[in-house]
Amino acid sequence: MKYNISHWFASMVSIPVAIVAGLASMIAFDIHLVYDMLIAAGGFFAAYFPSQSYSMKSHLREMGITKSEYKYVKTKLGEAKEKIRRLRKNYKNVRTLKDAKLIYDINRIVRTIYTSVEDNPKLFFGVQQFFHSNLDSAVNTIEQYLYLYKMPGKSKEEKVKLHETRISLLELKRTLQSNLSAMNRSTYHSLDVEKEVIKLNRKRSEGPLRLDNELEKQKVNMDKKEKEPVKADRGEKNEGRK
CATH class of the missing domain: 1.20.120 (Four Helix Bundle (Hemerythrin (Met), subunit A))
Structure with a gap:
């Protein structure tokens, strides 16, 4: 199962802790190497079990x-x-x-x-x-x-x-x-x-485009209406000159 990753996660956390604990014991206490190794092992397990338990619970909660x-x-x-x-x-x-x-x-x-x-x-x-x-x-x-x-x-x-x-x-x-x-x-x-979410988002994205197209059509129609009286006035002036 993919939840075995919790063991890898716990190991990645525990190994640095063990190294630090072992080095600290060697430098600070200056005791026998066997005791330094035991302290390092204790640091490893002290960090491993809580990390593994936390990672496992997170995965199980997710599922x-x-x-x-x-x-x-x-x-x-x-x-x-x-x-x-x-x-x-x-x-x-x-x-x-x-x-x-x-x-x-x-x-x-x-x-x-x-x-x-x-x-x-x-x-x-x-x-x-x-x-x-x-x-x-x-x-x-x-x-x-x-x-x-x-x-x-x-x-x-x-x-x-x-x-x-x-x-x-x-x-x-x-x-x-x-x-x-x-x-x-x-x-x-x-x-x-x-699929329904995609359709809904597509309709929402098409909404502003349709509104812009309708506004553009209305603007074109208004421009046409404004130009028509001008043409008529010009025709009446030409008849008066004749």
Whole structure:
């Protein structure tokens, strides 16, 4: 998860503190080197834990989840990572192109959901079914299907069962796609909101331009009206001279 950056942040703060504490001990106290190193280590840990805790709380507050929820999601991601590794190993047992494409599609959807939740743990609570049951079903069914498919001497009934299992995998693929859509629903909603904001800003920017155009048209019409009487007066003067 990206929240591991809190450990890097704490280390960047703690290492300079440890160096300063160690040098200060060597210069000020002039004691044994072992004690200087212990003081430096104490300075490191004294700065590390508060910095790490502060950074973690800031990230969790930004995402809107608690520390207990974060730990729970992290545990589930660890379990899912091992299952995804098992899922990828199944490529070596594929015997047909159509099965290869099906397993590739399932792997791609599974990996997308995993990485999205890894980047944003709050998304986990919209796809809990994926982590609790759908991923297990995908891994177990694919492993058993491919294992039985490569067995020689299958009977007609066994071939029918394998065909039915493949249909079940296609249905599972659609279920995983539904999980992905459910996870992205809030993002699509935010996208619609941004589109409406863009339209509103465009209308506001076009408003002054339309007003300027209307004022310009009014000015042109007024100029025309002022010129018309002048032309008429000139025509009457020419008739009087004749």
